[in-house]
Amino acid sequence: SGIGVQSLDLVFRCTVLLSVCTSPYRLEVYHRITRYILISFLHFFSFCCNLSPNLKLPPICIPSSLCALFLFCLDFSLPSPSLCSLLGSVPFASILASILKLSTVAIMPSYNIVVFAGDCCGPEVTAEALKALEVVQKCRNDIKFNFQHHNLGGASIDATGTPLTDEALEAAKSADAVILGAIGGPKWGTGSVRPEQGLLKLRKEMGTFGNLRPCYFAAPSLVDISPLKVNVCSNVDFTIVRELTGGIYFGERKEDTGDGHALDTEPYSRAEIERITRLAAHLALQRDPPLPVISLDKANVLATSRLWRKVVSEVIAAEFPQLKISHQLIDSAAMIMVKDPRQLNGIIVTSNLFGDIISDEASVIPGSLGLLPSASLSGIPDGKSKVNGIYEPIHGSAPDIAGKGVVNPVAAILSMAMMLQFSLGRPAEARAIETAVRDVIEAGIRTGDIGGKSSTKEVGNAVAVELEKLLLSQP
Template identity: 50%
Template sequence: MPLIAVLPGDGIGPEVTTHARRVLEALDLGLEFQEAPIGGAAYLAAGRPLPAETLALAKKADAVLFGAIGDPRFEGLERRLRPEAALLGIRRELGLFANIRPATLFPGLEEASPLKAEVVKGLDIVIVRELTGDVYFGEKGRRTNIEGLRQGYDVMSYNEGEVDRIVRVGFEMAKRRRKKLCSVDKANVLETSQLWRDVVNEIAIEYPEVQLTHMYVDNAAMQLVRRPADFDVIVTGNLFGDILSDQASMCAGSIGMLPSASLSAWSGANGMYEPIHGSAPDIAGQGKANPCAAILSAAMLLRHSLVNEAAAKRVEAAVGAALAKGARTADLGGSLSTTEMADAVLQELV
């Protein structure tokens, strides 16, 4: 019986995770669920954002269904005690180096996008983001410079092994899709990016069927607005991927529609699945959150960790069918509550 660790987290995390779990349970796959606190909720309960018990559950589970973390009440704490420290910690402890973020515009949501309908029509992008390196995990700190001024620093760093493994995920993803891979960097000014580009070109020889292009991150941001549907798979580092995937979410109509998977291997391994939206404490408990990103994250869990493509497609088809019949939460211009939107998806689950 596959074990799913459910880590609801903070803000709207518990709300959307509840409904993602409902969808998984409705599939009747014999899954076992165990829940544990993380983030601000864990700090309140155990005095630290990633309790040892939560980490142990995540490690033994077949997959982790994650909600969201973040709470402004804890911004004054030292960094290691803030809710966000739990997310970085669990990624590191589980070896989750590959973040897969699809951005798909479901038919009928063209008007929800801030871009013109003709520009976003057919949007179907996957952003493959490296997750355990770059400035987020590099040396960082505060110091006083020779002029006596306070200075903060964060070191951007990748070694060739770290680049190799994430780029191969990008090529494998592109090989299974439309065979187009765009590697995004800033090689004109960053030595880290030049190494990245060199490694990408070396690996490309092993994937002659995939069309490879390189793009500087500033140009990639512009092209995501100008011609987003031209992209297939984008592979990039942690910092650039964080920014570009959020930008892509708005092309798709709402950040409430975008799921993600964080993986330690291509498939069949312990992964963590979460909506890319934050904890949104301003709307927590009001029934305004869109549960679709969490539900679609559950579909990715089925696809990658449980290797059940048929079940994953059932969930994705149910979301599409509900949207096609006009089901909309407020972020999509509708009036359904979180629960009502989830109910609409469950009604279409066949």
Template identity: 40%
Template sequence: MPSPTPQMHLRVAVLPGDGLGPELASCAERVLSLIQNVRGTVTFDLSRYDFGGAAIASSGVPLPSSTLEACRDADAVLVCGCGDARFGIEPEMGLLALRKQLHGAANIRPVSFPSSELAQRSAYRAELVENLDITFFRDLTSGVYYGERREATEEDGYALDTIPYNRETIQHLARLAGAYAMRSNPPKPVHSVDKYNVMATSRLWRAVVTEVFAKEFPRVPLRHVLVDTASMLLSSDPISLNGIILTENMFGDILSDQAGGITNSTDILASAAISTLTTTDMRCRGVFEPMNLKATGTLVNPIGIIHAVLHMLELSFSLHEEADALSKAIRRTLDPIELVGSDCRPVDLGGKASAAEFMDTLLHNLDYYLEAVNSAEAAGEHVVASPADSGIFLPESDLGRRPMGIIEKILTHAGIGLKTPEVRPGDMICVRVDWTITSELLWAGMEKTYDQMGRPRPYRNDRLWLAVDHTVDPRTNDRPRQQGLMAKAEKFRREAKIIDFLPANTSIMHTDFTRERAQPGRIVVGSDSHTCSSGSMGSLAVGFGAADVVMPMVTGETWFRAPEVCRINFIGALAFGVGGKDVILHILGLFKRNTIAFQRAVEYGGPGLAELSMDARFAIANMTTEFGGMGACFEADGATASWIAGRQHPQHREGGLYFRADPGAQYAEERTIDLSEVKVTVAMHPNPDDVVPIPEKAGMKLDGVFIGACTTTEEDLILAALVLEAGLREGLRPVSNGKRRVTPGSLIIIKNLERMGLTDIYRQAGFEIGAPGCSYCVGINDVDVAGEGEVWLSSQNRNFRNRMGKGSFGNITCAAAVAASSFGMEVVDPAWLLERIDRDKYERFIKAPKGPSSATFEVAEPRPDVSPQAPSSALQTVGMEGKVPMSTVPRVVRSKVQRFAENVDTDAVIPAEFMPGVDNADLGSHCFQYFRPEFREKAKNGSTIM
């Protein structure tokens, strides 16, 4: 939905030049045309002019005067090819002349991997370079290339080059680098490279740079590095130079080429020559070009020219949102499927895509990301945060509010038009929702409400997560039910241009969302009760009914009755081999279901939090719904910040709010859990709170074992594999009877397990490895269904009646216990095998895939939106197609009663295999089908009170 009236008109001089330049020019023009058409806020006047070898062939000079004049009149210049070998160095001389005439004082050359997948192709180890992010600021006007020189003669054999620099030249470049560093928050570090210990010009360089940064950019970290040290670091520890490398002409020429070599392809990089940096009220004309200007033959890889366009959008036009959209589209096109990518790589980057196929996929992805910019603007938000918006809000001492807990602070910060600067339990408030998440099964239910609303445009197409996971399996995805549900989800993806759409068997909806998207201090609403998993990242994560999720998906807001909060404080530390699943079963065993947490949000914290890994927190948050909680939220800390800092996509490493509970915050219930008391237990069918120590059930015969479901984390899967390895080493072998299946939560986790060699261990122990999905946990993919009368031990989160299959008996425990029990198909205490695990190996594995070991964060305070009037809500502007009649149900109901016991679960109400139903009547025809088959007939005969 583009803006109705263009606000910017920009002239771009396109210089195709020679070689593959004309084809690259066409690629650039397609990108700019799409931006113009989708955004509607900018128009590009694209005109081609002769240049380089093509100009020499037609007019005898590489830079005709008409081309130079057009470039002077343009807002930016795009050079696509230059270096026709037939004309020697003449084309390059034309390029130098162009830069000089347009006053290109600084060469800016970013060096990074547009996708982490490309780091695997570097000559360096991927883990050393995948986070490479260096931008070179190199002088283009002085130094040895422009100094006085004397060529050697036959007589004297003496040559001379000089390296002239003056204070003004160095000051100008240093100011450009400092201003560029300040565009990031926090400011990027600057590494000033010189040869201070030998050269007079370097001593001047260091003195001037030091002075400029001390006076004008005191917040920018400045480090002086000798050029030989810089070269050594680029060879041994490149990311230690992440940030900006500020240096003189020749050093920059050499070092930027050396850094470019790390990427293993010059065809993915680009550079710019500019005189100044653009600001909101002034544009900067620059010359933008791919790093490889001499490409000839058949076009294989157009990424270099696309990056040149990206730099032009950012540096010359300040179109930061559009540049960001293009950067994300490049990454999405190159990324593998497990990273929600298109896995479309040119042949020279190890893929199979032609240049044309790459461009078509890129433009498709760019269209979606530009829609994200449009939807953010329509919502009055920005996709790219400004440097001034740190997201850190200091306490307002004059508010006079009462002490609040973390969940209350999240709701206060998200509230719209609050009457007071605080939220209290029971308050009915309208809040901003940051993410909505769903699956193919639950979307089919949501779609009924969406149709009634007339299928309006979603609030943010980049804040909607849809994973195809519940009903799918590669063995049955060709069946009518699966095909129908996948088709509904795919239709919505295309219609809404959903960015985070995960095709069948990519990830369980909660797994990768929590690991790669959820942020502290934000609100996540999902159409599945295990949405609370995201609370492990410090979000307030709540599962709603399918229809109730449609409203925040469309408006970005929802009405919320502020819940009472139950606080769980952890102390102590877990024993080795005891994890998050054991902790939540311990809590369920102590307090039981639907007691202290019933219809409350659960907040987790305390000094023992530091002893819980992020995976352990995930498992605890995931089963908060079994505990009775309507939502979950962990206190976000350094471990949270470190995990988020290691995420694959840079845009999802920022944006969190790290709230802390105030001293004196009030809770409906507050309990302490000593982690040192947690043991391995098993919850017996059909109640997740019927928890007993696992030795009490030792020897119980099993028909099947399952390690999987969203609650089983990567850490659990690693530990279970090492338990199996220890068992095999001790001479144990799987008995021939029984079923064994392991289903990791996402393709990312499967790849990690494969890299560690752990999938081979699972196979040796008799396990089949399934594609990511809900599998036996919900038993509706037509193959992973437990048989009637079968007894299973599973690491899933629910053991309700008929959950794994009609008439089956599911018992739940940790993955390590399932693994130990799998050899003999009877329940075994895993303790003796846990003692035989190589702990160093385990520690190495669980830390291997993660990011930085430490990351900084600042504690935030809410900034309430207080208004004495009723909130002006987008919810008020969204209507239904047709009128919804007022209820005609009488205030007094007389009926026979159908009496149920406590804790009637949703699996009993509607078995998952009958969801979502064609309509409500169809859904109702299966109500209590297994749990109480006579229910429907009794209801028809007048027993309508439950």
């Protein structure tokens, strides 16, 4: 019956909890409780199997069930007549086989994902990105996505008069991750209510202090479409870590009131610089050997840059002495990025304004804005705590080609790989998405911006098909 199945589920969950928290060498009373619950569980399980062999019981996690079963059987302190009776009436091997058979489906972790499709081409690329996640969910029985769709930017202005509603903001703050398509467009202009205000508020309220923009070639053959010579851009592989919630974009300002004067200020605190430096260092340490860290500033002119350089140097020296740190003036780095970008391979860390500009310069190296993903993180993804993030392609809303089915979805799809890696802790699935994208591009299935003739949906469908093959071939 439904009540019986629910009771079994409750009993089993209690058993697992007690089994994990209690060992045979701890308090005897807990041990007795664990043993008696397990006896009840096995009796009930046996009864259900005999009553209806095809009964579908709630999902059971193999490691947890085996842990509980072994704890029950390895009772070193007190003999159990009930156990002897049970083993006499029901073959032990049969019980274990039934448990293993029904345990092929694990308890699924459920991830709440807020989706802001956004404006213009945003909904097009987001739809293809979600296809990749649906394939992951289909091929992995230990993961489930709960998608919540909300408006942001121009779409929200049209619907509510504000670029970001309180409801959408609260949903994003409580989610496991946020997916963003693109926002903005000429329709909404530069008036007092603008789409970009919604994104800035979202970043600030979510505390996404670090923006990650990798620069690499998603497929080897893409070096041929780079505006740089092949011998200059081959093997480029760096990530720009941009401080996202401080600096000039959030400093005090004064608009021109008719007197011909305006003012913007760039405040930075030690705490803000320390935090972004630790994120950059963590990313550098994920590679073996560790990547070099390159800090960009304008310390020869700006007071905030001198503080920046000082704090970055101190944090690396005190907390990450194994890392190599170097400093570059931002204008010098901009020149190097065009002349010999491989000199910047590693982790680049810089302020909000400088990061905004130089990451756009870096985006043209692979040959198209439609190829590169980004992530804005609220913490350091070290597995110790939840790290919410905003995952989006680096390109804008492209109003000139929106709705024509020609926009490149690769950047949006690769953003899902970053989400799986940094917010959801699923690196294997992240690598599978990257491999699927590479294989599809190498097979010649490309949008027009990278020399192909395929539509947005055709590329997205091809990646989904290839991804499914890869995931099903992996254990």
